[in-house]
Amino acid sequence: MAFTRATGKHRRPSRMSRTTANVAGVATLTTTGVIGTLASPALAAEDTSLEDTGLTKTISIGDAVAGEIDAQATAQQIAAQESAAKEHAEAEAKQRAAEQKRQAEADAKKEREARERAAREAERKRLNTFVSPIAGSHVSTSYGAGGAVWSSGTHTGIDFHAETGTVVQSVGYGTVVEAGWGGAYGNNVVIKMHDGTYTQYAHLLSVAVQAGQAVTTGQQIGISGATGNVTGSHLHFEARATADYGSDLDPLAYLRGHGVNL
Structure with a gap:
């Protein structure tokens, strides 16, 4: 008697039944060759999965390399920018320097020119600094005074009061053109001044300079006396436009014009 069991609507096949059925199905599929057909796509799918895995690895590696390249490019760009900035800064520094x-x-140059101007001005003032031929003296006989005592009939200079032995000084800067006996002028000194005019100092007791000698303002050139055509000790002072007699200038106006207060 065969063993049977009733099957109901809601009763599932036993595990053994399912296994048997599956085995039988597989056998059937194998026999009919269907499994081969089904297997090919499965294997293909598996291969594709492998290829996909390899491609993913390749892409990952490529991304890493690309990242490195980008990083290098960025670093190079930064370096170039820094180099350009450095060059720009150096150029600006050179320009400022x-x-x-x-x-x-x-x-x-301005300072040098200012010093030169100051030096020229100082030299101009020095050369244009004049003094009285006898310090602290006064004019005793004026320019142009008439009388038989002068050969020309008039006084061609001015006389300064001076006792014998009083120091006589050059009124300014110049060069001695005559020093010694001068006839009616007695012992005299004639100086060509730096501006081209001439001054004469007459009736000296003695002379302290010689022709060709440069003299400065206030330098002693002799001492007063009464040599030559005189009536007493004094200093005869003349100013001339040239070295020649007869080119006389007003000595008082000459000295005052050079800043001497008389």
């Missing part, structure tokens, strides 16, 4: 040098040279 050049400008400072030009400014320093300009300032030095």
Whole structure:
């Protein structure tokens, strides 16, 4: 008697039944060759999965390399920017240094020119500084005074009061053109002044300079006396336009015009 069991609507096949059925199905599929057909796509799918895995690895590696390249490019760009900035800063520094040098040279030139102007002005003042031929004296006989005592009929200079032995000084800067006996003038000194005019100092007791000698303002050139055509000790002073007699200028106006207060 065969063992049977009732099957209901809601009763599932036993595990053994399912296994048997599956085995039988597989056998059937194998026999009919269907499993081969089904297997090919499965294997293909598996291969595709492998290929996909390899491609993913390749892409990952490529991304890493690309990242490195990008990083290098960025670093190079930054380095180039830094280099350009450095070059720009150096160029600006050189430009500033050049400008400072030009400014320093300009300032030095201005300072040098100012010193030269000051020196010229000082020299001009020095050369144009005049004094009275006898310090602290006064005019005893004026220019142009008439009388038989003068050969020309008039006084061609001015007389300064001076006791014998009083120091006589050059009224300004110049060069001695005559020093010694001068006839009616007695012992005298004639000086060509730096401006081209001439001054004469007459009736000296003695002379302290010689022809060709340069003299400065206030330098002693002799001492007063009463040599030559005189009536007493004094200093006869003349100012001339040239070295020649007869080119006389008003000595008082000459000295005052050079800043001497008389």
